[in-house]
Amino acid sequence: MNPYVHKLSAVAKQPSRLVIGLMSGTSLDGLDIALCRIAGSGTGTTLELLRFDTKEYTDEFRERVRQVFAKRTVDQLVLSGLHALIGKLHGTLVNEALRGWGVSPADVDLIASHGQTVFHAPQSLTGTTDYPNSTLQLGDGDHLAVTTGIITVSDFRQKHVAAGGEGAPLAAYGDYLLFTDTHETRVLLNIGGIANFTLLPAANGNGNPCFATDVGPGNTLMNQYMLAHFGVEMDRDAQVAAKGTVSEPLLEALCDHDFFALPFPKTTGPELFNLPYLERAQRASGTGSLRTHDVMATLVAFAASAIVASVQRAVQACRNPCVYISGGGLHNPLLVERITLGLTGIPVSSFEVLGLLPDAKEAALFALLANETVAGKAVHATAIFDSPAVCMGKISFPA
Template identity: 45%
Template sequence: MNKYIAKLREISGKPERLILGLMSGTSLDGLDISLCKVSGTGRSIDIEVIHFTTIEYDTELREKLFAIQSNDKTDTRLLTYLHSELGDLYGGWILNSLDDWGVNTGDVDLIASHGQTVYHAPAETGGSLNATFQIVDGDHIAQSTGIITISDFRQKHTAVGGEGAPLAGIFDEMIFQSESENRMLLNLGGIANFTWLPSKNNGGKIITGDTGPANTLINEAMKKYFERPYDEGGKVAAKGTVHSELVRYVLLEPYFRKPFPKTTGQEDFRLTYIEELMEGHQIKLTPEDLVTSLTAITSQSISRAADEVVGDQDFECYVSGGGVHNKTLMDDLQKRLSQAEFKSFDELGIPADAKEAAMMAFFANELVAGEGFPIPEITDEKIHLGKISLPF
């Protein structure tokens, strides 16, 4: 028997596993690494983030990824090269992080890598089936670290008829649903997604989906006009004035009229699209006013989604993702979601910045040790997400 198959069998039977979750979102800011202590499975699971770090992408890598992300035509040589290069790069970052934390690689049971999304294509965008594509080769990560690696979590979701996103609804329901408290878990990455978790006593329907852009348009504008990767603290947005007509035109787009659940990506929301809209309506803005207006598009699309799904119900709102550090965005959201009480995501037991990387650890744990889970409205059969890469 392959020694790593035997090791995988041993890992699956352990009462507690040490899993390293990796997440890099569409905002292209960097790699989140969460070292998680995981016990149990399914609704009985317990996840503790014991170490966390974010390694920022440098300008050169960010530009390479931007060149291949969400484009109908791309450089296949660069795409292929980055698939392998990022695997080796991640491996080095992982080893350095473990060394900084004083953790031996032999003590880590699994690596769970989300990968870098290159294209997201629900069937309604013109294909005959749902498809999504992430790069960062799991074999390269496993080979460079010597640790069994799980990757490609979104593919089984599409294979059984789902759109491959957002996966957060499965994780959120398993981990964070409350007996008595209505909750909205909002993630502000490149694209904003949420999970509506009515309390178990409420008996309402759990709904998850993408509301539209979060940081992606803001980041593009910051890169183009300010030569910065993002609007730190929302300071640029705080200086400008919202152009209400531009916001209105964007929110008239068909995606915002579709019912939940639904998913989207940067394929639908690029700065070029905003610029074409501005040209068509003869709108001229200063860079500050553009960033302010893009921030308003994010907050207003989220509040509209909340109105549609939640109505006038009171709820607790827990926010994760890079957008949580944008004070201008968060202040506007709190004004618009007046029925919500905003709370620190850390109160749920997982740091806000570490949430999505910890989610990858959850899915890897379920693949190796759990019974799987159904995907509501798609299949009642219990499925597992992820593919296994063995070292050597």
């Protein structure tokens, strides 16, 4: 027997596992690394976050990824090379984090790697049936496993697509297992490049389903605009947007898209919400000469408006709804303020009050997905509406 097969079997039988979760989002800010102690599986899962760090990407690396990011036509040498490069880079960053924490790689049971999404193409977004739903994350698991010496679970979204899903969002699996409450309906809102949430109806409620859905742009349009017009990756603390005034004509044009009327759950990405989308809205609204600060203020209002409308629609039949925010958008005070004001009567809090560091949430949830793949069962996910009950991820051995 391959010794790593034997080791994987032993890991699956342990009462708990030490798992590193990795998340690299569409904002391309860096690699989130979460070291978690996970016990049990299914609804009996417990997760303890032991260490967390974000390793910032270099500008040179970001530019390489942007050569293929959300583009229909790419250089295949770059695409193929990035798959290996990202796997090796993520492995190197994991090794750096472990050294900094004083943790031996031999003590880590699994790495759970999301990879780097470069194209998301469900039929609902592409509008064509020529190809099945598809999504592409770069960062080869074998390179990661060989670089770290740790068994790696990666490429989670492919099983979701293969089983009939759209490959996103996947947060519902971990959210459901860890955070369902008896009395409170929880909306776990993650504001990354794209904003999404998981709806967790109160467990003793009226039978409303649990589901996860994208709702529209989170930070992606704001970040793209800041890079194009100010040469920086983001509007830190909303300093630019706070000096602007919302343009109602532009806001109305931005909100005028069929995506927002689609039923839940649904997925989207920067393939739709990008600078050409903004340019079309400016032409349609006659706001092409708008000041940059006003454009940024309007983009914040656009993201908040999409989030507020979606949450209000989702919780109509639910009791005691509460919203908990994680992701990079939590650090945008203007965006959080607009969301809070828009959701009158619905408490809005940081995800931290649920006992998990907000910035670590997505990485930790991928650690949980790997735990389910190794020690759980597909049946644990049957309560999630319109999402296949599967265990996800491909397993890579270091040798």
